[in-house]
Amino acid sequence: MMEITSRANDAVKTAVKLRESAAFRRERGQFLLEGARLCRDAAQSGIAVQTLYCTLTAQEKYAEYLAPLRACAADCVRVSEAVSAALSDTSSPQGIFCLCALPDTNRARWKPGGIYLALNNVQEPDNQGGILRSCEALGGAGVLLGGGCDLYHPKALRAAMGAGFRLPVTVTADLPALLRESDFPTFAAVPDSDARDIRTVDFSGGAVLVMGNEGNGVSPAVLDACTERITVPMAGNAESLNVAAAAAILLWEALR
Amino acid sequence: MMEITSRANDAVKTAVKLRESAAFRRERGQFLLEGARLCRDAAQSGIAVQTLYCTLTAQEKYAEYLAPLRACAADCVRVSEAVSAALSDTSSPQGIFCLCALPDTNRARWKPGGIYLALNNVQEPDNQGGILRSCEALGGAGVLLGGGCDLYHPKALRAAMGAGFRLPVTVTADLPALLRESDFPTFAAVPDSDARDIRTVDFSGGAVLVMGNEGNGVSPAVLDACTERITVPMAGNAESLNVAAAAAILLWEALR
Numbered sequence: 001m002m003e004i005t006s007r008a009n010d011a012v013k014t015a016v017k018l019r020e021s022a023a024f025r026r027e028r029g030q031f032l033l034e035g036a037r038l039c040r041d042a043a044q045s046g047i048a049v050q051t052l053y054c055t056l057t058a059q060e061k062y063a064e065y066l067a068p069l070r071a072c073a074a075d076c077v078r079v080s081e082a083v084s085a086a087l088s089d090t091s092s093p094q095g096i097f098c099l100c101a102l103p104d105t106n107r108a109r110w111k112p113g114g115i116y117l118a119l120n121n122v123q124e125p126d127n128q129g130g131i132l133r134s135c136e137a138l139g140g141a142g143v144l145l146g147g148g149c150d151l152y153h154p155k156a157l158r159a160a161m162g163a164g165f166r167l168p169v170t171v172t173a174d175l176p177a178l179l180r181e182s183d184f185p186t187f188a189a190v191p192d193s194d195a196r197d198i199r200t201v202d203f204s205g206g207a208v209l210v211m212g213n214e215g216n217g218v219s220p221a222v223l224d225a226c227t228e229r230i231t232v233p234m235a236g237n238a239e240s241l242n243v244a245a246a247a248a249i250l251l252w253e254a255l256r
Numbered sequence: 257m258m259e260i261t262s263r264a265n266d267a268v269k270t271a272v273k274l275r276e277s278a279a280f281r282r283e284r285g286q287f288l289l290e291g292a293r294l295c296r297d298a299a300q301s302g303i304a305v306q307t308l309y310c311t312l313t314a315q316e317k318y319a320e321y322l323a324p325l326r327a328c329a330a331d332c333v334r335v336s337e338a339v340s341a342a343l344s345d346t347s348s349p350q351g352i353f354c355l356c357a358l359p360d361t362n363r364a365r366w367k368p369g370g371i372y373l374a375l376n377n378v379q380e381p382d383n384q385g386g387i388l389r390s391c392e393a394l395g396g397a398g399v400l401l402g403g404g405c406d407l408y409h410p411k412a413l414r415a416a417m418g419a420g421f422r423l424p425v426t427v428t429a430d431l432p433a434l435l436r437e438s439d440f441p442t443f444a445a446v447p448d449s450d451a452r453d454i455r456t457v458d459f460s461g462g463a464v465l466v467m468g469n470e471g472n473g474v475s476p477a478v479l480d481a482c483t484e485r486i487t488v489p490m491a492g493n494a495e496s497l498n499v500a501a502a503a504a505i506l507l508w509e510a511l512r
Contacts, residue, residue: 126382134501139491159498199512232508235395242415245390245504248497252488252505256455 003078004053007086011077015053015087015099022150029102031152034088036065039098041162043072048101051075055084058095065096073098089154102152107142108170110183113206114141115254118186120175120222121148121213122243129159130244131211136163138251143167144208146175146222176225184208188218188226189250191240195231203254211247259334260309263342267333271309271343271355278406285358287408290344292321295354297418299328304357307331311340314351321352329354345410358408363398364426366439369462370397371510374442376431376478377404377469378499385415386500387467392419394507399423400464402431402478432481440464444474444482445506447496451485459510467503 004012017024018032025031030050033039036058043049052066052073059066059078070076079087084095108116117135122128128149135143143164149171150156151164172178179186186208187201201207210226212218223229232241232249241249260268273280274288281287286306289295292314299305308322308329315322315334326332335343340351364372373391378384384405391399399420405427406412407420428434435442442464443457457463466482468474479485488497488505497505 130498130501133498137490137497137501138488161495232394234393235511239417241393241504242386242389242500244498245386245393245500248501248504249508252508255491 003080004083005080007083009083012083012086015097018099019087019089019154022153025102025152031100031102032087033098033100033157034090034093034096034154035158036062036094036096038157038162039096040065040069042098042100042165043069045162045165047103047165049073049098050101051077051099053077053079053087053097053099055079055081055095057081062094062096069098103165105169105171108144108168109142111141113204115203115206115251116140116142116144116184116208117247117251118144118146118175118179118208118210119149120146120210120218122211123148123214125150125153125156126159127214127242127244129156131247132160132163132167134244134248134251136167138255140167140251140255143169144175144178145169145171147173176221179208179210179222179225182208185227186210186225187228187230188212188223189246190217190229190231192229192231195229197233198230198250198253201230207254209247209250209254211243214243259336260339261336263339265339267307268339268342271353274355275343275345275410278409281358281408287356287358288343289354289356289413290346290349290352290410291414292318292350292352294413294418295352296321296325298354298356298421299325301418301421303359303421305329305354306357307333307355309333309335309343309353309355311335311337311351313337318350318352325354359421361425361427364400364424365398367397369460371459371462371507372396372398372400372440372464373503373507374400374402374431374435374464374466375405376402376466376474378467379404379470381406381409381412382415383470383498383500385412387503388416388419388423390500390504390507392423394511396423396507396511399425400431400434401425401427403429432477435464435466435478435481438464441483442466442481443484443486444468444479445502446473446485446487448485448487449489451487453489454486454506454509457486463510465503465506465510467499470499
């Protein structure tokens with residue numbers, strides 16, 4: 001098998017840029033995924049794997065993950081340890097990477113009684129990924145992503161543990177319009193004590209839970225499109241919960 | 257005022273090492289804190305601020321935060337922008353740092369009906385800090401920290417947003433012994449579907465909620481010291497919640 005040994009190789013440079021730049025990912029319609037488990041999960045979730053890159057060491061160590069991956073990947077290329085280190089976002093890479101096609105950005109469907117999450121400019125990749133992971137684990141029906149959210153940042157991909165491949169996700173440039181056309185009540189999560197206590201809300205008919213930016217909360221335009229402001233009542237001196245913790249509690253309360 | 261302009265200055269080198277090394281923090285009994293808000297919160301929470309370092313720019317920009325800080329700090333030293341960049345853990349530092357004494361590590365007290373969190377080798381600083389933030393926001397009575405947890409890592413300090421200074425925290429090398437001597441039921445959070453559903457637990461008499469390591473969960477020795485294993489019931493294909501999300505849901509359920 002041919003092996004890429006140079007970091008100056010064009011395919012390597014493209015892959016590194018896909019890892020680093022959201023704009024480049026959108027331009028190319030591709031993203032770079034790292035790690036045996038995540039790559040296998042993506043392939044098994046129907047993500048189109050265009051090229052599988054792996055080291056000789058990984059080929060032996062992660063054989064069980066690679067078998068289903070090889071069956072899906074259009075192309076398999078061996079890379080040296082040095083190239084693996086260049087492709088990786090971590091300090092101890094497993095040596096497995098997939099160049100994938102960005103999936104369809106309009107996969108969420110309104111289901112009766114479904115609980116949906118909408119992310120309005122949630123900024124931190126760890127938070128975005130963590131929220132998707134909670135949404136899947138707790139049984140959310142789908143995710144609506146407004147501008148400023150990027151699920152294909154390496155950290156967001158890691159934190160989501162594949163939830164973004166399995167959950168129905170819709171990406172929109174106009175979140176207020178999408179919220180207005182939903183048949184469900186749309187609740188903006190805010191850290192304000194005068195907003196409605198989530199324990200008094202009836203979520204049984206379905207709902208959209210809207211989470212805002214870490215620093216600035218839900219934007220005025222999105223707030224304006226929501227049915228109501230709701231809040232997790234707090235004790236103590238803390239001003240607010242982290243957005244991923246608040247999302248977990250809201251999902252739990254709506255789905256428990 | 258004298259200004260430190262060299263990164264080779266001994267005080268700067270010590271501060272950088274305190275930021276980087278948990279072992280050095282323990283050895284010196286000190287930690288380095290960064291940011292106007294966090295430094296002020298620490299001082300107002302009774303943390304002993306030994307030296308305040310700030311840039312001329314910060315002195316003007318964050319005057320309202322600095323006033324209470326200067327009143328508490330034993331010593332105030334001006335630093336250049338280059339030194340600020342060396343001290344900082346972020347890409348755009350505010351230019352305010354405090355060298356603080358590590359607080360007493362035995363502050364948690366058993367209160368009737370209190371809900372306590374115990375961290376058993378939770379590894380990621382973001383998770384540790386996020387869990388402390390949730391604990392304070394939701395009204396937890398205190399935190400028990402087993403080995404492997406380090407609240408004074410710069411990322412943990414940022415994620416906790418000062419909760420670690422205000423919450424009663426006890427650090428222990430023997431978490432199983434501390435759990436055994438508690439008067440409360442001690443619940444190990446596990447991702448196993450055969451563990452007890454948290455919706456069926458009566459938390460009203462107080463409880464200790466034990467969160468485990470991101471990869472390996474609660475250790476066998478700690479599990480053995482717990483009254484019962486409990487779990488957040490899950491849907492979908494996800495194997496588990498992130499530990500900070502699980503802690504938020506558990507705290508919420510126990511305190512709602």
